[in-house]
Amino acid sequence: MTQALPWPANDIADWMPLWQAAGFFFATFVLEDVATVGAGLLLATGAVTWPVAFCACFLGIWMGDAGLYAIARFGGRNWFERSPLRRFSGKVVASERWFGERGTPILIFSRLVPGARLPTYLAAGFLRLPAAKFLWITGAASFVWTVIVLLLVQSVGAPLIDWLGEFKRSGWTLAGVLVATWIAMHFLRSALRKVDTRRLSARLGRWWHWEFWPAWIFYPPVGIYYLWLAIKYRGLTLPTAANPGIFSGGMVGESKIATLRELMSTSPEFTAEAELLAGSTPDERLASLREICLRRRLPYPVILKPDIGQRGAGIKLIRDEAQAAAYLAQTSAPLLVQRYAEGPYEAGVFYYRFPGTQRGEIFAITEKVFPVITGDSRSTVADLIWNDARARYIADTYLMRLGERRNEVLAVGEEIKLVEAGNHCQGCIFRDGERLNTEELRQCFDSISQQVPGFFIGRYDVRFASVEDFRQGKNFKIIELNGAASEATSIYDARNSLWTAYRTLFRQWDMVFAIGAENRRQGHAPTELSLIWKTWRSYCQTAATYPTTD
DSSP states (O other), X not given: OOOOOSSOHHHHHHHHHHHHHHHHHHHHHHHHHHHHHHHHHHHHHTSSOHHHHHHHHHHHHHHHHHHHHHIIIIIIHHHHHHSGGGGGHHHHHHHHHHHHHHHHHHHHHHTTSTTOHXXXXXXXXXXTOOHHHHHHHHHHHHHHHHHHXXXXXXHHHHHHHHHHHHHTTOTHHHHHHHHHHHHHHHHXXXXXXXXXXXXXXXXXXXGXXXXXXOHHHHSHHXXXXXXXXXXXXXXXXXXXXXXXXXXXXXXSSOOHHHHHHHHHXXXXXXXXXXXXXXXXXXXXXXXXXXXXXXXXXXXXXXEEEESSOSTTTTOEEEOSHHHHHHHHHHOOSOEXXXXXXOOSEEEEEEEEOOTTOSOOEEEEEEXXXXXXXXXXXXXXXXXXXXXXXXXXXXXXXXXXXXXXXXGOXXXXXXXXXXXXXXXXXXXXXXXXXXXXXXXXXXXXXXXXXXTSTTOOEEEEEEEESOHHHHHTTOSEEEEEEEOTTOOOGGGGOTTSOHHHHHHHHHHHHHHHHHXXXXXHHTTOOOOOHHHHHHHHXXXXXXXXXXXXXX
């Protein structure tokens, strides 16, 4: 009689994923990258499933990060405060403030730099970075890191295994790789000698200042949060219902002149007058420009800008008719002319009001600073920009706008304004303008906004000559009203942390979705996704013809 096995074979198979997961999980505590690469190789061979590999590696890495943080915070810090080294507490407190301001990008980039994670996470714990902030940042970074490593290794895993098998039969492959690497390094060193180190330093420095990060790096967390809100409110395009009086709620493709006409009708004393150019040819539109300027008594300089535009695209300060003719010859897109509000101050006022309520609020105010460079009679304009502590990070944007003037040498004290459009991506400096916020200003914008049909949330861009007058809600000009897709641009203040910026944007999108949901309940249907996509594609094609922004 055959004795039954104490543990049937099918039971072992059922438990195998658990043992695999446990193995990867504990292996990450020793060498997390090696464990993740190993899991990716097993994925390539089909020996393990994605849920097992990802969950085990991600949780192991994240919990390992949290363990290092906890050791330093509760063990290392307690030991320090009882040791003779506590006499350096003042320096530690200063370090805490420094790390609190810069900890987010440091934590993110430590995930990408081998050997940097251990000291960075220990420092985060020792300097008492808030636990929730540490876990959120490292969790997001570990999530993305694990997915990328597993995908890469899985995609190249099978060829790599085959290559290693071939290598066992021939050591010449390794020799060839080493020789090719040596040659590549030789040419790389030669190329680096020819590189302008000033430009290289500026381009590398951008990565330490999150306000200059490209959109594809900065916005994924916002996109993830948007998707979560879409699930919560059951509507991917729900924000398009936030402002029923504006096409797509102001998400894409809205007409600037449409909102400006409403403002000129209801609040003319606060609006920089504008009008759409008529005609289909450059000559016809130039004639229309002359007629409008004469009828409305608009002296040069005036502003020309596309009727449909985003992030300051195509805005030009036109100083004479020759400049106007050159602009009109470049694009056939619908354009409007607007009276130039000299300022010199500009601000962005982000306003919101929930449907059915009598009181609106100012969510954020952005002060806009227009950078200038000052001549020294020796340096070219390009040199002055590259040597400026901030301008060098976006030198390419400024130099493209300045054209031939880049080689000009300015006299001592002579200044050049680097940007006219109050947009961050065009090089304008943004500061948190909460100091401008007053009850009088809130009442003024609340009154203006409630006279614009179907407007509940968005940002006014305004210009004014006196800060005190503006705080009192007097003597300013609205140059644009942007809808649901606009941002509380005060986040781009360099003094803000990345975490503060995300927190503000998350609160903003919470309001956009909540307002859209209430408007949907009242019968305002969101814009269809197909129409949004079609409008976006059309805008991208048209925007390619816009002139360089001033």
